[in-house]
Amino acid sequence: MKRKLDHGPDIRPFPSGKKHCKGSNYLSPSSFVPFQTTPTTFGDLRAANGHSAQRRRVTSGPPPSGLQDWLHTFQAWSGPERLLALDELIDSCESNQVKHMMQVIEPQFQRDFISLLPKELALYVLTFLEPRDLMQAAQTCSYWRILAEDNMLWREKGREEGIEEPLVVKRRKTLKPGFLHSPWKSAYVQQHHIESNWRTGDITSPKVLKGHDDHVITCLQFCGDLIVSGSDDNTLKVWSALTGKCLRTLVGHTGGVWSSQMSGNIVISGSTDRTLKVWDAESGECIHTLYGHTSTVRCIHLHDKQVVSGSRDATLRLWDVDSGECLHVLTGHVAAVRCVQYDGRRVVSGGYDFMVKVWDPETETCLHTLQGHTNRVYSLQFDGAYVVSGSLDTSIRVWDVVTGGCVHTLTGHQSLTSGMELKNNILVSGNADSTVRVWDIRTGQCLHTLQGPHKHQSAVTCLPPSPLSPLSRSP
Secondary structure: OOOOOOOOOOOOOOOOOOOOOEEEOOHHHHHHHOOOOOOHHHHHHHOOOOOOOOOOOOOOOOOOOHHHHHHHHHOOOOOOHHHHHHHHHHHHHOEEEEEEHHHHHHHHOOOOHHOOHHHHHHHHHHOOOOOOHHHHHHHOOOOHHHHOOOOOHHHHHHHHHOOOOOOOOOOOOOOOOOOOOOHHHHHHHHHHHHHHHHHHHEEEEEEEOOOHHHHHHHEEEEEEEEEEEEEEEOOEEEOOOOOOOOEEOOOOOOOOOOEEEOOOOOOEEEEEEOOOOEEEEEOOOEEEEOOOOOOOOOEEEEEEEEEEEEEOOOOEEEEEEEOOOOOEEEOOOOOEEEEEEEEOOOOOEEEEOOOOEEEEEEOOEEEEOOOOEEEEEEEEEEEEOOEEEEEEEEEEEEEOOOOOOOEEEOOOOOOOEEEEEEOOOEEEEOOOOOOEEEEOOOOOOOEEOOOOOOOOOOOOOOOOOOOOOOOOOOO
């Protein structure tokens, strides 16, 4: 059976005015030879694509006698007759001769369709690539690299992987003036490297940060390459996560530091001296000291330029970080406030009075008092729709922030839940029973219990936020 061939190629030259990939294999539209009609011969096609009609010939010897007569005979035949003659000719060729024909013919039918498309359509095509394939495509040529670095394209890829914020990286050089690296791509690459290291990377010796002597480290924050630790020795220390060295000590509190938050270079600390302090982690300078509480500042939560503090004086205060001004005071708890969450619109607090409260800070009113726990509330999570509270009564409760109703009571832990993280309706809880549990708060079901021969040997006290597998810490 001989193959069936079309009666002729439907080949068109690149339209003029389009931007093409730059490189040894690509020519600009200005170098194309214009044709008024569609190319009719292979030589015409080569010329239309910007190649010389006089291509490199085989130099094995002088041309055979009668070649020109044979070519004239071939050109006199009709299209179907030429196809039949080519079929017979190919069947008579040896493999190296067919290979030579392919090397001559195939490059002329290749098209960089991405560069031929309008940018919007080209980017739409690239959205169908996986991130790994997208990074390989970026190595094709400079124009593909520009397309594959599109920030909006990588934003969608990042969000598919659960990445919520771009990563701005200072680079020493760019590909060329005006070229911008995508912050969303940088965030994706960073997460990919971290996940690869967790799953397959070598286990390296840990860095031990020594500086608080024998005092208790009460709180820990990290942002970028900086780690900030707070202690009952009245100080905070700023460490380099790369070297493990203490960069500076934040001195100013007259009582133990029991709570902290960090965003960029700004550190906020709460102390038994009844104050909050706002620090510059780079310089070590105390920017503001916030006075108002009458007892230990036990918990704080930072959102943008505002921070909410909860105290053993049973009140909460909302502060402006830039000015140091106290904006609002929330009163209603009848015992110490142990945990607080703030999303910029609502404040949620949990206390030693067994209560969880939802507040409107602008009007300083309590919208809901969530009752159900039978012991102190030690931990909270709030995603704008649901409140999750962990208590010394061993239970975890899921509440609807709009109605104030208890949606689910999560049971299974045997002791105090003091560390929780909530993301996309998945809750991870760390408990004093030395286990970590993963829950679906929509159904109230426990999806996993993380335990086994290598589990924590004592209470799990915290779970740092991460889009990856849950990380936990035990004292």
